[in-house]
Amino acid sequence: MGKSFDIGLERLTGAGLPSASEGVPYIEASRGDTAAAGGTFYLETFGCQMNEHDSEKVAGVLLARGYKQVETPEAAKVILYNTCSIREKAAQKVFSRLGELRPFEGQLAAAKGLEGDTRLNPRKVVNAGGGKIIGVLGCVAQQEGQEIFERAPWVSLVCGSASYRKLPQLIAELEAGNRRVTGLDIDTDETFETEITRRDNPFRAYLTIIEGCDKACSYCVVPFTRGPERSRASASILQEVRQLADMGYTEIQLLGQTVNSYADPSARKMRFSDLLVATAEIPGIRRVRFTTSHPRDFGKDIVDAIEDYPAICEHVHLPVQSGSPAVLRAMARTYTREEYLEKIALMKSAKRSIGITTDIIVGFPGETEGDFQETLSLMDAVQYDGAFCFKYSPRPNTPSLTMIDAIPEEEKSRRLAILLERQREIQRSRNEKLVGDLLEVLVDGKSKRENQWSGHTSSNRVVNFSSHAENILGDYVQVKVTGATPNSLIGEALTGTGAQP
Numbered sequence: 296m297g298k299s300f301d302i303g304l305e306r307l308t309g310a311g312l313p314s315a316s317e318g319v320p321y322i323e324a325s326r327g328d329t330a331a332a333g334g335t336f337y338l339e340t341f342g343c344q345m346n347e348h349d350s351e352k353v354a355g356v357l358l359a360r361g362y363k364q365v366e367t368p369e370a371a372k373v374i375l376y377n378t379c380s381i382r383e384k385a386a387q388k389v390f391s392r393l394g395e396l397r398p399f400e401g402q403l404a405a406a407k408g409l410e411g412d413t414r415l416n417p418r419k420v421v422n423a424g425g426g427k428i429i430g431v432l433g434c435v436a437q438q439e440g441q442e443i444f445e446r447a448p449w450v451s452l453v454c455g456s457a458s459y460r461k462l463p464q465l466i467a468e469l470e471a472g473n474r475r476v477t478g479l480d481i482d483t484d485e486t487f488e489t490e491i492t493r494r495d496n497p498f499r500a501y502l503t504i505i506e507g508c509d510k511a512c513s514y515c516v517v518p519f520t521r522g523p524e525r526s527r528a529s530a531s532i533l534q535e536v537r538q539l540a541d542m543g544y545t546e547i548q549l550l551g552q553t554v555n556s557y558a559d560p561s562a563r564k565m566r567f568s569d570l571l572v573a574t575a576e577i578p579g580i581r582r583v584r585f586t587t588s589h590p591r592d593f594g595k596d597i598v599d600a601i602e603d604y605p606a607i608c609e610h611v612h613l614p615v616q617s618g619s620p621a622v623l624r625a626m627a628r629t630y631t632r633e634e635y636l637e638k639i640a641l642m643k644s645a646k647r648s649i650g651i652t653t654d655i656i657v658g659f660p661g662e663t664e665g666d667f668q669e670t671l672s673l674m675d676a677v678q679y680d681g682a683f684c685f686k687y688s689p690r691p692n693t694p695s696l697t698m699i700d701a702i703p704e705e706e707k708s709r710r711l712a713i714l715l716e717r718q719r720e721i722q723r724s725r726n727e728k729l730v731g732d733l734l735e736v737l738v739d740g741k742s743k744r745e746n747q748w749s750g751h752t753s754s755n756r757v758v759n760f761s762s763h764a765e766n767i768l769g770d771y772v773q774v775k776v777t778g779a780t781p782n783s784l785i786g787e788a789l790t791g792t793g794a795q796p
């Protein structure tokens with residue numbers, strides 16, 4: 296994170312949306328903690344949308360305790376990294392960030408509780424004698440636990456996503472003189488629910504409805520880092536959506552590693568598709584998104600909901616991972632190629648034109664050239680509107696770590712390049728078919744170039760378009776598509792169609 300609020304928020308604040316500080320109810324800071332002393336924090340986020348949203352909640356909790364967020368680690372009393380460990384590269388990034396904060400040897404000795412030269416490096420000061428607190432949050436924290444203290448002794452706080460509510464208390468313990476604190480329980484009773492989320496996106500509000508994952512794909516660390524599935528009660532979700540609508544948000548995105556595996560823990564027992572409909576029916580809500588859907592739990596009821604409720608966005612992110620039946624089995628994905636294609640057929644036969652995107656992994660252990668060709672043929676058959684493609688990365692604790700027949704790195708790179716090129720051509724051709732169409736766009740960006748704006752369609756396509764209107768950020772406008780690239784559409788707003796909802 297560490298990014299500033301953009302001009303959209305300022306403008307919309309006037310229209311009733313929260314400002315950075317207004318959005319969080321004030322909770323009195325307890326005497327003697329960092330907040331009372333005017334604590335500052337720097338928060339940087341790595342990884343997926345769920346991590347981004349967790350960071351919004353972490354920021355909300357700390358702001359509510361009186362902390363101020365700052366833009367650089369140098370300016371902060373508390374430096375927090377919300378980490379991702381889905382692939383090795385992502386985890387390494389965090390340790391390289393921590394390396395940048397490595398203190399002088401004397402300070403290091405002090406951090407370890409040893410005597411030593413305690414000269415201060417003005418930038419790299421550790422939590423010794425009122426210095427900085429450096430914390431690792433999220434998936435790397437949960438995965439590596441106390442070992443982080445061994446690798447980077449200047450870290451004093453390690454906290455997984457299930458323990459974020461305890462953060463102010465953990466920081467207060469450090470302030471009180473503790474040298475190391477951890478919050479590593481995988482709490483199965485509650486999700487990280489808070490009403491004091493600080494929202495960074497003024498146009499789209501994120502809401503986690505299900506935490507963790509019970510699926511156990513053989514390559515994936517998520518079940519280890521985020522724990523088992525826990526769903527949030529439907530009444531609590533809908534109440535928060537109503538609050539968001541009152542604040543002026545018109546677009547809601549429901550989040551979960553397997554969002555459609557949602558299982559309402561309350562007596563109401565709402566199905567996921569019922570929850571989508573109930574969210575779409577809340578006055579003021581014009582768009583409901585959801586991600587990520589797992590193919591096994593994706594059924595006709597979700598497609599019916601999209602067909603019947605225009606406010607439910609015509610976009611489904613349905614990761615396939617591989618087109619090869621053998622690789623899908625080895626990945627323990629719990630569906631076959633045919634079953635996956637049946638779900639795609641359900642969407643393709645819908646009355647609305649549903650945008651379909653996916654995730655694909657190349658170079659899974661044992662993936663033959665034939666398996667890879669099956670992934671390419673599946674891409675041709677589905678014609679995805681977008682795909683996140685990854686090289687397989689072996690991860691600690693996962694079953695695939697010990698599988699034989701690792702694919703050489705150069706071969707993974709070769710397959711990835713072919714996949715990306717194929718997908719690029721598919722996107723180019725799919726986007727070109729939209730030239731001449733009229734699409735509704737929620738405007739969420741203004742270019743430096745005069746009269747140029749950008750936004751997203753219901754199918755989540757990016758549209759860059761021209762409009763002579765003075766300020767249409769947050770508006771829904773009708774845009775005539777005049778051109779297409781593989782990654783975006785180009786268009787012109789129809790005059791007089793901008794409407795503040």
Ligand code: SAM
Pocket residue numbers: 343381382514515516517552553587588589614616654655656685686687688689690
């Ligand atoms: N729950 C989602 C699902 O089932 O598709 C995906 C969540 S995961 C955070 C996002 C994506 O990261 C996965 O869909 C997969 O493509 C990719 N991924 C996960 N583990 C990986 C690994 N070990 N190597 C490469 N890519 C991986």
Ligand code: SF4
Pocket residue numbers: 508509510511512515516517518552553589
């Ligand atoms: Fe990971 Fe599979 Fe769960 Fe997705 S469904 S989070 S890929 S274990």
